Amino acid sequence: MTDATAQGAAAAPAGKTRTSLYTLDEGTKRRNAAEARFKAYGVTAICAGLFFLVVLFVSIISSGVPAFTRMVVEFDLTLTQEQYDDAESQVLKTAAYQAVFIEAFEAELNEAGVDAEFDAAALERMVGKTGGIIRSHFQANPDDIGSPVTFELPAASRIDGYFNGRLKREDVQDSRFLMVSDLDLADTLYEAGIIHNAFNWTFIFGSDSGVDNPGGAGIGVSVVGSFFMMLVVLALSLPIGVAASIYLEEFAAKNWFTDLIEVNISNLAAVPSIVFGILGLAVFIQFMGLPQSAPLVGGLVLTLMTLPTIIIATRSSLKAVPPSIRDAALGVGASKMQAVFHHVLPLAMPGILTGTIIGLAQALGETAPLLLIGMVGFVARAYPEGFMSGFTEANSVMPAQIYTWAARADQSFYEKAWGGIIILLIFLLTMNIIAIILRRRFERRW
Amino acid sequence: MPVTWIVLIILGLAAVGYVLGRQRAMASAGGDPRGLHSLPVYYGASVAIFTMVFSFLVLVAWLIIQPIVVENRIAATIPPEVIPEGSTIGLMMSDVRRIADGLDAAVAQGAMDRDYASSIRSEFTDVRERLGTIGVALGSDVGPPQLRAAQRYRAMSGTGSTLMTVVVLGIAIAGFGISMMRTNKDYRARNIVETAVLYLLIGAASIAILTTIGIILSLVFNTAEFFRLYPWTEFFFGTTWSPSFSGRGGASDLGFIPLLWGTLYISFIALIVAVPIGLYAAVYLSEYASNRVRSFAKPLLEVLAGIPTIVYGMFALLTVGPLLLAAFGDDGLGWMNAGTAVMTAGLVMGIMLIPFVSSLSDDIINAVPQAMRDGSYGLGATQSETIRQVVLPAALPGIVGAILLATSRAIGETMIVVMGAGAAAKLSLNPFEAMTTVTAKIVSQLTGDSDFASPEALVAFALGATLFVITLGLNVLALYIVRKYREQYE
Numbered sequence: 001m002t003d004a005t006a007q008g009a010a011a012a013p014a015g016k017t018r019t020s021l022y023t024l025d026e027g028t029k030r031r032n033a034a035e036a037r038f039k040a041y042g043v044t045a046i047c048a049g050l051f052f053l054v055v056l057f058v059s060i061i062s063s064g065v066p067a068f069t070r071m072v073v074e075f076d077l078t079l080t081q082e083q084y085d086d087a088e089s090q091v092l093k094t095a096a097y098q099a100v101f102i103e104a105f106e107a108e109l110n111e112a113g114v115d116a117e118f119d120a121a122a123l124e125r126m127v128g129k130t131g132g133i134i135r136s137h138f139q140a141n142p143d144d145i146g147s148p149v150t151f152e153l154p155a156a157s158r159i160d161g162y163f164n165g166r167l168k169r170e171d172v173q174d175s176r177f178l179m180v181s182d183l184d185l186a187d188t189l190y191e192a193g194i195i196h197n198a199f200n201w202t203f204i205f206g207s208d209s210g211v212d213n214p215g216g217a218g219i220g221v222s223v224v225g226s227f228f229m230m231l232v233v234l235a236l237s238l239p240i241g242v243a244a245s246i247y248l249e250e251f252a253a254k255n256w257f258t259d260l261i262e263v264n265i266s267n268l269a270a271v272p273s274i275v276f277g278i279l280g281l282a283v284f285i286q287f288m289g290l291p292q293s294a295p296l297v298g299g300l301v302l303t304l305m306t307l308p309t310i311i312i313a314t315r316s317s318l319k320a321v322p323p324s325i326r327d328a329a330l331g332v333g334a335s336k337m338q339a340v341f342h343h344v345l346p347l348a349m350p351g352i353l354t355g356t357i358i359g360l361a362q363a364l365g366e367t368a369p370l371l372l373i374g375m376v377g378f379v380a381r382a383y384p385e386g387f388m389s390g391f392t393e394a395n396s397v398m399p400a401q402i403y404t405w406a407a408r409a410d411q412s413f414y415e416k417a418w419g420g421i422i423i424l425l426i427f428l429l430t431m432n433i434i435a436i437i438l439r440r441r442f443e444r445r446w
Numbered sequence: 447m448p449v450t451w452i453v454l455i456i457l458g459l460a461a462v463g464y465v466l467g468r469q470r471a472m473a474s475a476g477g478d479p480r481g482l483h484s485l486p487v488y489y490g491a492s493v494a495i496f497t498m499v500f501s502f503l504v505l506v507a508w509l510i511i512q513p514i515v516v517e518n519r520i521a522a523t524i525p526p527e528v529i530p531e532g533s534t535i536g537l538m539m540s541d542v543r544r545i546a547d548g549l550d551a552a553v554a555q556g557a558m559d560r561d562y563a564s565s566i567r568s569e570f571t572d573v574r575e576r577l578g579t580i581g582v583a584l585g586s587d588v589g590p591p592q593l594r595a596a597q598r599y600r601a602m603s604g605t606g607s608t609l610m611t612v613v614v615l616g617i618a619i620a621g622f623g624i625s626m627m628r629t630n631k632d633y634r635a636r637n638i639v640e641t642a643v644l645y646l647l648i649g650a651a652s653i654a655i656l657t658t659i660g661i662i663l664s665l666v667f668n669t670a671e672f673f674r675l676y677p678w679t680e681f682f683f684g685t686t687w688s689p690s691f692s693g694r695g696g697a698s699d700l701g702f703i704p705l706l707w708g709t710l711y712i713s714f715i716a717l718i719v720a721v722p723i724g725l726y727a728a729v730y731l732s733e734y735a736s737n738r739v740r741s742f743a744k745p746l747l748e749v750l751a752g753i754p755t756i757v758y759g760m761f762a763l764l765t766v767g768p769l770l771l772a773a774f775g776d777d778g779l780g781w782m783n784a785g786t787a788v789m790t791a792g793l794v795m796g797i798m799l800i801p802f803v804s805s806l807s808d809d810i811i812n813a814v815p816q817a818m819r820d821g822s823y824g825l826g827a828t829q830s831e832t833i834r835q836v837v838l839p840a841a842l843p844g845i846v847g848a849i850l851l852a853t854s855r856a857i858g859e860t861m862i863v864v865m866g867a868g869a870a871a872k873l874s875l876n877p878f879e880a881m882t883t884v885t886a887k888i889v890s891q892l893t894g895d896s897d898f899a900s901p902e903a904l905v906a907f908a909l910g911a912t913l914f915v916i917t918l919g920l921n922v923l924a925l926y927i928v929r930k931y932r933e934q935y936e
Contacts, residue, residue, distance in 0.1 A: 031831070032828070034828075034831075035828045035829060035830045035831075037830075038833070038834070039730070039830070042727065045724075045727040046726075046727045046730055046731070046743050049727055050743070050747070052750070052797045052800070053746060053747075053749060053750055056753070056757075056797075059765045060761075240650045241650075243647045243649075244654070246647055247648055247651040248651055251644060251647065252651070260655060261651050261652065261654055264654040264658045267658070267918060268657060270851065270854060270855075270921040271858070271914065271921075272854075272859070272913060272917055273858070273860065274860045274885050274889070274910070275665075275910055275914050276661075277892075278888070278907065278910040279657070279661045279664050281664075281892065282665075282667075282668060282907070287664075304653075304657045307654065308654070335640060336640075337640040361752065364754075365753075365754025365755070365757075367754070367756045367759075367861050368755075368860035368861055368885070371889055372889065372892050374893075376893060402756055402760065403759070403864075403865070406760055417760060418764075421756070421760060424756075428752065428754070
């Protein structure tokens with residue numbers, strides 16, 4: 001070792017190389033630089049991962065939020081009894097109602113102090129066939145005749161697209177769906193507050209619409225489909241998974257049969273989900289003849305898929321219960337079965353439930369196997385009629401509905417698909433938060 | 447008697463048995479539970495178990511076996527000369543079954559009475575039309591042999607069902623009686639009940655085996671059917687994939703190679719993204735990060751693993767695809783024609799796999815004993831040298847296992863490639879071109895299709911079987927390596 005001082009460290013005497021611990025020689029510098037680089041790679045990798053996460057969420061939220069609102073045209077209309085009788089007596093009834101509407105709309109404009117040129121055709125392009133809507137409202141609610149009624153009609157999807165930036169003014173060409181002049185009118189009405197943004201309840205509670213009606217598409221029916229499917233998954237996978245884990249963890253002898261089960265479970269956990277879809281198609285639909293597109297079949301398929309997850313979670317929480325609990329129970333005269341069911345299982349329950357919820361959350365987001373058994377989005381047209389038919393009637397689930405929307409040619413559906421993703425993620429987030437709370441509150445460390 | 451009624455009767459009997467068994471046991475002990483061998487509930491439960499278990503087993507077995515037996519007996523009575531030209535006994539039997547179902551439906555709706563349905567003659571009545579009026583559609587005309595066979599079929603099924611009701615209820619009552627008789631204070635009811643529960647647990651655990659058997663059978667049968675219609679050499683070695691759907695004519699080329707190429711190419715790009723990021727993240731989190739950073743970054747990275755694949759699919763289709771197109775498309779470098787490409791799907795799949803690689807490697811790096819690190823530090827190595835020259839080589843087998851598991855995940859991933867990779871099967875080296883994968887083609891060949899007779903639909907099963915074999919091989923290899931490695935340090 002050298003005995004050089006700190007001050008003379010840099011200038012080593014000629015001839016004999018004397019170095020100090022305080023000065024870094026070339027090798028040390030290189031090694032330190034390598035150390036810093038290596039650490040930087042690690043930080044970069046983590047930042048890259050988090051960056052992708054942020055980009056993912058930003059694009060989900062920025063593209064999905066418009067799905068929850070839509071432009072509506074709001075106006076007051078008072079229909080007198082004479083007008084009603086008069087309109088009903090005509091041959092073209094809806095045309096008569098439309099005339100009433102245009103009159104009311106002009107009054108609305110005057111009230112707002114707006115001077116705008118418009119014709120009936122332009123209004124029809126913007127809000128659809130108003131005559132029919134007004135007529136069916138007054139036929140359904142005859143008591144409203146004679147008193148002012150506020151109508152809130154959804155604007156056409158192109159007008160909607162114009163306001164949320166999907167449709168640029170430069171791209172608009174006159175067609176029977178939209179004229180450039182309609183956009184001027186829409187702007188004027190927007191400034192006057194007659195066209196305004198409102199929460200889109202149809203999107204939350206509606207059903208899938210046809211390919212030509214993106215505005216009327218809603219995710220409600222497929223949420224119900226997901227709900228019934230998850231009920232099946234929960235009712236089957238929790239008891240079966242817990243029973244299987246209890247057997248494997250507490251009772252199974254070490255023999256070839258137990259090994260076979262273990263190998264099967266660990267392999268099923270890694271089998272691609274689409275293979276489970278093929279299984280469902282061949283066994284449940286082709287062989288057993290269960291109805292296609294039914295949440296029951298979807299639930300059966302996803303049960304088989306979720307079982308490994310639940311079994312693995314249950315076994316680790318059974319393993320976490322210390323043997324002293326079992327010994328104490330056996331010591332006071334309980335049978336092995338009683339020790340497990342009365343003492344070990346209740347103590348392991350928080351862990352089991354956490355694992356189950358995480359397994360269910362996985363199942364809720366699964367798409368590919370459900371497409372194979374026919375749960376595609378466009379079958380989600382109506383709510384099931386009753387509780388039992390909810391299991392067997394053809395329905396879709398949230399992710400399959402999102403896929404169907406994303407696959408459609410009309411780009412207005414993309415917004416719905418992103419909106420659907422937000423709803424799906426809200427469900428998943430809730431489930432995961434419940435799982436975390438369960439774990440925090442009830443998990444015991446021994 | 448309908449099956450639901452039989453089930454309800456047995457359940458009712460079991461409930462009665464539970465109450466009576468309990469009472470009888472208590473009575474035999476003179477009303478003092480301390481005199482009993484087991485707790486009173488076990489006596490009730492054992493009677494209920496004896497009532498239910500055997501009768502339900504027989505019921506299920508009967509329901510499965512009866513149709514097969516009846517069908518064979520009926521098929522044996524049909525003389526070969528009445529089978530129409532170009533038809534087979536199998537087709538004829540499905541006609542017979544349909545007619546029998548039609549007659550059942552007619553009786554159930556009250557359109558025919560029971561005697562009429564069993565004596566109706568096709569020589570005098572147009573059965574097809576009669577059944578048509580009540581909503582039972584038959585494919586072909588009903589000839590006398592089919593109708594007579596159908597009537598025999600109904601008669602035999604009816605007899606069988608009556609016999610089943612008698613036998614099943616008889617077994618239930620016998621079980622009830624025997625276990626009631628055996629119930630007294632010295633009867634070891636708890637042992638009986640616990641054995642029954644144990645068998646239930648074994649049954650639940652065996653579902654994993656049954657699922658595997660189900661997967662294998664459903665793949666094997668349909669794949670065999672496919673290879674009967676389409677030569678296997680052309681499937682495995684063919685280099686063009688162009689299915690032609692029935693109706694348009696022309697033969698399909700169902701070559702597997704382009705799909706395999708697309709799958710491997712996309713998985714390769716995904717691994718190029720996921721392995722370095724995931725591995726460096728795991729190293730940093732387990733070796734460098736402070737507890738605060740770790741407790742914050744690890745769960746956030748794992749959020750990526752909890753996001754459903756449909757979300758990644760959307761992300762590929764609508765965010766990453768257009769972004770790449772802007773950079774590499776006609777406005778940029780001109781390498782890319784559309785947003786869907788190998789690169790798009792591979793990139794997004796790589797993002798999905800990051801947490802998969804990082805948390806598996808994290809576990810493995812943490813399993814390397816601290817003594818090895820300390821030894822390295824003691825020799826003067828820096829932290830990064832220790833990691834590169836001691837920790838990673840020690841963890842290498844486990845990391846390889848983790849990467850293999852990630853590969854199998856990538857190969858089996860469906861939604862991202864369905865939405866992000868395109869639909870055209872191509873053999874090309876350009877990563878900016880659209881290609882397709884095995885999983886994407888399974889979805890497109892089977893979605894909304896319930897006709898499993900054409901090679902175009904059946905090919906999906908062959909694809910599924912190949913996919914299953916590939917991923918199974920990777921998983922088994924990976925699990926073997928990981929397990930071997932764990933044993934090394936435990």
